[in-house]
Amino acid sequence: MKNYNFDDLKIACRDDWRAYIQHDFVRQLGAGILPGDAFRHYLQQDYLFLIHFARAYALAVYKSRNMTELRHGFEGLKTIVDVELGLHVDYCREWGISEDDLARLPEAKATLAYTRYVLDTGNRGDLLDMHVALAPCLVGYGEIANWLNEQNDTRRGAGNPFDAWIAMYESDDFQAAMRAEVDWLNARLATVTDERFDELATIFRDATRLEIDFWQMGLDKAS
Numbered sequence: 001m002k003n004y005n006f007d008d009l010k011i012a013c014r015d016d017w018r019a020y021i022q023h024d025f026v027r028q029l030g031a032g033i034l035p036g037d038a039f040r041h042y043l044q045q046d047y048l049f050l051i052h053f054a055r056a057y058a059l060a061v062y063k064s065r066n067m068t069e070l071r072h073g074f075e076g077l078k079t080i081v082d083v084e085l086g087l088h089v090d091y092c093r094e095w096g097i098s099e100d101d102l103a104r105l106p107e108a109k110a111t112l113a114y115t116r117y118v119l120d121t122g123n124r125g126d127l128l129d130m131h132v133a134l135a136p137c138l139v140g141y142g143e144i145a146n147w148l149n150e151q152n153d154t155r156r157g158a159g160n161p162f163d164a165w166i167a168m169y170e171s172d173d174f175q176a177a178m179r180a181e182v183d184w185l186n187a188r189l190a191t192v193t194d195e196r197f198d199e200l201a202t203i204f205r206d207a208t209r210l211e212i213d214f215w216q217m218g219l220d221k222a223s
């Protein structure tokens, strides 16, 4: 039995993980050339996405068996509600989308598919299944901000209309939440059997594929 860790999940779906982190939507956003309609559609759907993800963290809290697990789930819930959703609503306003607009939004199929997949995985499985399904979201966006900062094409500052988006995910708060999630997963994955790892890798791959669809939804809106 191998001593698994979070990197093994990424290696198990290497191509999908790369397609997610380095998606054209991400590249264009980093270069500041993403069409405004694509970003606006993404922002609107991401508001709905984040509400369901907050519910998924609440489910992780509910499924906790001790204080450590409960605190970990609660910290994830707080990051989404206090940090990400708060910034998101302000950011939407800057892009001409009011809270009333957000409250009336119809949910796109890609949003429905991804959020309900994660909630179903959490309902059906245990806390580890749930956190593995959540990981592409929390860890992926932190990694995307870091990856963008390493690319020559990425423009930072006032010349890039999406600069604040990158700043949100490179922020100390978000990066700390990402590291806490990886540490938590590393500790749990170290003790799983090969069969259990394969089950978890399937969940991780499916959630990653649904992230790719989410980016694509934004790009398709602009075409």
Ligand SMILES: Cc1ncc(CN)c(N)n1
Pocket: 046, 049, 050, 084, 136, 137, 138, 141, 211, 214
């Ligand atoms: C679709 C999606 N995935 C991930 C994140 C980062 N929490 C997000 N805001 N939206």
